[in-house]
Amino acid sequence: MHQYQYYTGPPVYTGDQYTGPPRIGSEGVTDTDKNGFLIDFIYTITNNLTKSSNHFRYSDKIKDFALCLYILGGKLTYEFIRLNIPGSLPSLTMLTKLILNSNLKISEAEFRFDQLQKHFENLNLQYAFGSEDATGVIKKIKYDSITNKFIGFPTPLEHGVPIKEYYPTDSLDTLKLWFNSIDKSSLLNVHMIQPVQSTTQNTIPSPFLLSAYGIDNTATANDRLQRWWYIFNQCLQRNIRIIGFSTDADAKYVRAMRLMSGVFASLPNFPVHQHQQAFTVKLKSRWP
Structure with a gap:
């Protein structure tokens, strides 16, 4: 059985960083990782x-803990803990600066392919599944001061791909026209990428949020198909191989899947099966 001796001297610092009192085992090995966060907190x-x-x-x-708590628990939960444990967590102003500086802020209709590439390089993985789904949201318009655009209107599509920053204006008349002629988004469409773990990994890699934007459910199955095709090719350019897409049983999604797989449907002007990276099943000329 190991016998531990505890350090009773002054706190240990590395520059301005407090590392806590080191724990010394029977073999003289210092262990500060087991309760490092608790000591630091x-x-x-x-x-x-x-x-x-x-x-x-x-x-x-x-700071990392504060960001996780804010993202997972929300603003009210974060403020409840921060105000009841004074000095424990950064203020919301500091937290906002951390989010902006850490590139965690996502712009509407922006596909974060470059960040996705870095994510996969860190994981040392290549294969992934893509997913797309929409969820209902409260209809409202907000102004984004960073991009100088308005968020909450349905994002227009070009060949199935949402157009980024489509609603910037400095004209009050233009804004009034939008409010009077364009309905607010009723759905938030989200794209996620799930890395496929390798045989040497014991844990499932965390998914990656690729893009999110408001829609009004007027997109067709062909729009969704072209969007998946766009995601597939953009990922392929970054050495990420999308091996499939998953979604729910919405009629337009199901039709897009049928068109892609050729199940009782066809795409004469969209030869997806002729792509050089398309999966093929090699069958034997004769069965045993």
């Missing part, structure tokens, strides 16, 4: 409580 609270709120400081671990 407690130290952050006790250290910040001795300062004014303008001088609160947070380590990278605390």
Whole structure:
């Protein structure tokens, strides 16, 4: 049985980063990882409580935890915890800056293929499944000050692909015209990419949010098919092989799948099976 001795001296720092008291095992090996976050969290609270709120400081671990909590729990949950545990988490203003600086903000109708490529390079994977689905949202219009455009109108499609930043204007008359002539988006369409784990991995890789944008359910099955074709080719250029698409049983999605697979449907002007990267099944000329 290992016997542990605990360090009782002063806290250990690496530059401005508090690493907590090291734990020394019977073989003289220092172990600070097991409860590293908990130690850092407690130290952050006790250290910040001795300062004014303008001088609160947070380590990278605390910032990463704050981002995860905000994304998974939402604004109300984050504020409830932050206000009830003073000094533990960054303010919403600081959190917004972290999101902007970390490239976590997603623009409507933007397909993040370059970020997807980096994600796959970090995972050292190549194969993936694509998925697409829509969910109902509250109809409302918001102004995005970063891109200087309005969000909440249905995103127009060009060959099935949504047009990015379609509603920028500095004219009040144009904005009034949009409100009077264009209905608000009733659905949010989301594209996800799920990496396929290799045989050497024990855990399923996390999915990647490729794009999201508002729609009004007027897109056709052909629009969806062209959009999948666009995603497939863009990923292929980045050495990512999409081996299939998945979605629910919406009639337009099902028709798009039938057209792609050739099940009781055909696409005479869209020869997907002639693509050089199309999967083929090699059959023997004779069965045993």
